[in-house]
Amino acid sequence: MRRVLVVTAVAAERDAVCAAAGPCDGVTLPGGLELRRAAGPAVAFDVLAAGVGPAAAAAGTATALTAAALAGQPYELVVSAGIGGGFSPGQPSGAPLGSVVVADAIVAADLGAETADGFAPVTELGFGTVAHHPDPALVRAVAAAAGAAAGTVLTVSTVTGTAARATELAKRHPGALIEAMEGFGVAEAAAAHGVPVLEIRTVSNAVGPRDRAAWRIGDALAALTGAFRTLPTALTATAGPAPEPPPRSA
Numbered sequence: 001m002r003r004v005l006v007v008t009a010v011a012a013e014r015d016a017v018c019a020a021a022g023p024c025d026g027v028t029l030p031g032g033l034e035l036r037r038a039a040g041p042a043v044a045f046d047v048l049a050a051g052v053g054p055a056a057a058a059a060g061t062a063t064a065l066t067a068a069a070l071a072g073q074p075y076e077l078v079v080s081a082g083i084g085g086g087f088s089p090g091q092p093s094g095a096p097l098g099s100v101v102v103a104d105a106i107v108a109a110d111l112g113a114e115t116a117d118g119f120a121p122v123t124e125l126g127f128g129t130v131a132h133h134p135d136p137a138l139v140r141a142v143a144a145a146a147g148a149a150a151g152t153v154l155t156v157s158t159v160t161g162t163a164a165r166a167t168e169l170a171k172r173h174p175g176a177l178i179e180a181m182e183g184f185g186v187a188e189a190a191a192a193h194g195v196p197v198l199e200i201r202t203v204s205n206a207v208g209p210r211d212r213a214a215w216r217i218g219d220a221l222a223a224l225t226g227a228f229r230t231l232p233t234a235l236t237a238t239a240g241p242a243p244e245p246p247p248r249s250a
């Protein structure tokens with residue numbers, strides 16, 4: 001049985017994933033976060049709503065990964081999942097409302113410093129990392145199964161609210177399809193545990209001037225459920241042999 005941890009920001013996104021994964025039982029993690037567990041025939045999904053933003057996402061992901069490792073049932077894959085803002089197709093790249101995106105790069109777009117010459121990522125300041133690159137074969141397989149585009153997904157701590165900011169981000173990241181707020185935090189925790197990561201997003205709104213009335217959250221959540229329905233087949237097709245269970249203690 002393959003074990004996959006899925007991390008969303010909010011309960012509505014978690015429930016959209018659970019709607020695809022099958023009946024989800026609740027398990028409480030150290031610290032009080034509730035994990036929803038769905039054991040499918042080929043893949044077991046544990047789904048966690050860890051909170052909004054990269055810090056909450058990293059903390060929740062690290063807690064779930066540590067608890068699983070200590071229980072002798074480590075995860076094989078972590079997936080950051082949820083809705084996001086799509087760059088408009090008129091920009092260097094883009095993703096329309098309701099579409100599905102699988103990240104081929106998970107990029108922290110506002111982790112750095114403002115300088116007189118503009119934004120400098122922390123890597124240019126000499127430390128840290130600003131990008132994680134999921135396994136390309138896995139990205140291709142999952143995107144093909146879900147009918148998704150593959151491209152850069154940005155992680156921001158502040159939702160973009162102006163056309164100027166949207167244009168600046170699109171210029172700085174020409175391959176960006178979506179911005180959201182958690183992927184990089186999930187990816188950092190996964191990397192710290194040596195576990196592969198994916199990010200799957202569906203577009204609820206356009207990146208740019210804030211217009212909450214125009215958000216299509218229901219459509220994006222339905223698309224998220226649809227994408228997760230295709231995931232077990234894609235994962236089983238790409239995975240090697242299932243790992244040996246840990247040795248039983250005498």
Ligand SMILES: O=C(O)c1cccc(C(=O)CC[C@H]2O[C@@H](n3cnc4c(=O)[nH]cnc43)[C@H](O)[C@@H]2O)c1
Pocket residue numbers: 009010012013051052053082083084085086156158159160179180181182204205206207208217
């Ligand atoms: O109000 C609701 O019913 C509702 C249901 C599901 C999700 C939400 C959220 O507000 C989720 C916040 C979550 O979504 C990502 N997100 C969505 N659009 C953007 C965006 O334009 N820029 C950045 N992030 C976006 C983000 O990951 C948030 O955590 C509400």
